[in-house]
Amino acid sequence: MIRSRLIAPPAAEPVSLAEAKAQARIEHDDDDDLVQRLIASARSSAEQRTGRALITQTWEQRGRPQGGMIELRRWPAVEVLSVSAGTVPLDTDAWRAELGEFPEIELLADRDAEVAVTYVAGYGDTAEDVPAPIRQWILVAIDTMYELREAEVTGTIVSRVGYVDGLLNDYRVPVG
Template sequence: MALKLLQPPKLEPITLGTAKNYLKLDHDDDDAFLNNLIKTARKAVEAFTGKCLIMQTWQFSVNSGFASALSDGTYLEGMRSRGKGGIELPKNPFIQLEGDPEIVDDYGHRTIKDFRLDQSGRTARLHFGPSIISLTEGRGVVNISFTVGYGNKVEDVPEPFSHAILIALANLYENRGGPANDNFLVPPALPQSAIDLLLPYRSARLK
């Protein structure tokens, strides 16, 4: 399995002005640094909760044999309103698929039509029919492109996430000067007060 970010969020859920007001800063000396910390804090919140805040597009790749083995044939045939098993998309909240899934193998890229999307649970899942095995003998890779997030505006993000980002941001800013990686401060664990805000929103991890 592999996960690749295709389209990052076009903005951060916290504006620079909001961050400076929260930190009570009235100068511009640290603006570039603060923008980096906002992104770092947002990523820490997303990693902890499994939730993507601002709209972003990802590609999830799985072996076709694995995808078929986890799929529920009775759900595919319309005999159930909710599937059992399936390929769970590892990011949420789910918005939409970006086109039909594709099979990639030695013969190139081919669109899969034999699938059904299940959105009845907390996470979106896909179920695939037997055609993905007949096409590849179980040796191909299924690519699923999908968009997730609460929306494309700052106000679309639930307030607890925004507040947790500000708490994490303040913690990072007050403890600046730590080791750096690609111009981003390596984040410590989220402060407990941020964790308390986020726990009700945390997604169950893939097993």
């Protein structure tokens, strides 16, 4: 079993308050706190749906290697901070990292021990680093959550706009 946990969250969001308000056509400041929460929720949802870290963040992943390999769960990986077998930190000559898309760690020693990898993932530190289709999906999600604040909508005809979720298709990380 592989377990991941967020160590250091992103320092910024992939869309600004002004962008979100423009998308939702909000012309007042009364709901700014709500919109900020919707931005964080939409970013989190996009990250869960795609398996990606959008803005730079630090993750820890624990598990047993398969054939000496550990596939990292958050893409794109940009830096490996540490690799440990059990509780013992491994020297950098005991492992090799493939970063970016399809990131993985190859163990050159201790190939069967449970391993903990601490790494940095994300497109960069600013919103402009995040691909435009993901940012657009986030903006549409924020607008939808702002307009439909209840768990259920009664007495309305609802049609799904197919292209919206398609914005994330090219960014989904393949599972297993």
